[in-house]
Amino acid sequence: MSSKQFFNEVAGEWDAMRANFYSEGVREKAFDRAGVRAGQLAADLGAGTGFVTEGLLRRGLSVVAVDQSEAMLAKMRTKFAAAADRIDCRKGEAESLPLPDQAVEHVFANMYLHHVDDPSRAIAEMTRILRPGGRLIITDVFEHPFDFLKTEHHDRWLGFRREALEEWLTAAGLHEVAVDDLGEECRVRSEGTGETALMNIFVALGHK
Numbered sequence: 001m002s003s004k005q006f007f008n009e010v011a012g013e014w015d016a017m018r019a020n021f022y023s024e025g026v027r028e029k030a031f032d033r034a035g036v037r038a039g040q041l042a043a044d045l046g047a048g049t050g051f052v053t054e055g056l057l058r059r060g061l062s063v064v065a066v067d068q069s070e071a072m073l074a075k076m077r078t079k080f081a082a083a084a085d086r087i088d089c090r091k092g093e094a095e096s097l098p099l100p101d102q103a104v105e106h107v108f109a110n111m112y113l114h115h116v117d118d119p120s121r122a123i124a125e126m127t128r129i130l131r132p133g134g135r136l137i138i139t140d141v142f143e144h145p146f147d148f149l150k151t152e153h154h155d156r157w158l159g160f161r162r163e164a165l166e167e168w169l170t171a172a173g174l175h176e177v178a179v180d181d182l183g184e185e186c187r188v189r190s191e192g193t194g195e196t197a198l199m200n201i202f203v204a205l206g207h208k
């Protein structure tokens with residue numbers, strides 16, 4: 001099964017799954033680090049059912065939400081129908097985002113990078129759609145040993161090292177690059193072995 005098939009299958013349950021994995025604190029701390037303001041335009045990449053999008057809409061921003069999965073996008077369109085004038089849901093892939101150059105003031109990507117084939121290329125593509133002065137904010141997990149996430153959740157990467165993240169953001173042309181522990185955890189229980197993966201979440205930030 002591909003990652004796209006997996007996320008199409010779990011779209012109906014994703015909100016409940018996500019609530020068991022990590023809390024709203026992740027997005028709220030990311031928004032504070034980014035310094036979001038009402039009226040701004042942000043992209044939410046690997047948006048899923050709109051965990052980050054929901055928080056951005058509440059803070060008064062408009063959002064372009066991108067995901068590879070039609071089922072996730074369909075769920076999001078239904079959930080946020082009342083805010084249809086401030087959300088644009090687009091199907092797209094990490095390597096060729098469906099946005100023009102310099103389109104948005106913030107790019108958020110929560111728990112998305114560990115699913116993409118080429119993280120360095122995905123970060124360069126995220127940077128392309130940022131306006132000068134804009135901010136890239138990636139939240140994901142630090143490197144970990146929990147191999148079952150590859151088979152049970154279609155993770156492509158077992159998290160990331162700080163040094164690799166710093167290198168990729170800098171190579172993309174971002175400045176004031178910082179990678180910090182967000183002070184939040186991601187907790188996933190294996191259906192197969194009962195083992196629980198407990199992972200620290202980082203925030204990687206860069207300015208264009």
Ligand SMILES: C[S@@+](CC[C@H](N)C(=O)[O-])C[C@H]1O[C@@H](n2cnc3c(N)ncnc32)[C@H](O)[C@@H]1O
Pocket residue numbers: 003004007018045046047048049050051052066067068069072092093094095109110111112115116117
């Ligand atoms: C773990 S979910 C996170 C969803 C959401 N950001 C959240 O925090 O609830 C990862 C999402 O990224 C999407 N995704 C994975 N690989 C992708 C790719 N290469 N291009 C676009 N979307 C992708 C999946 O379809 C899925 O909806």
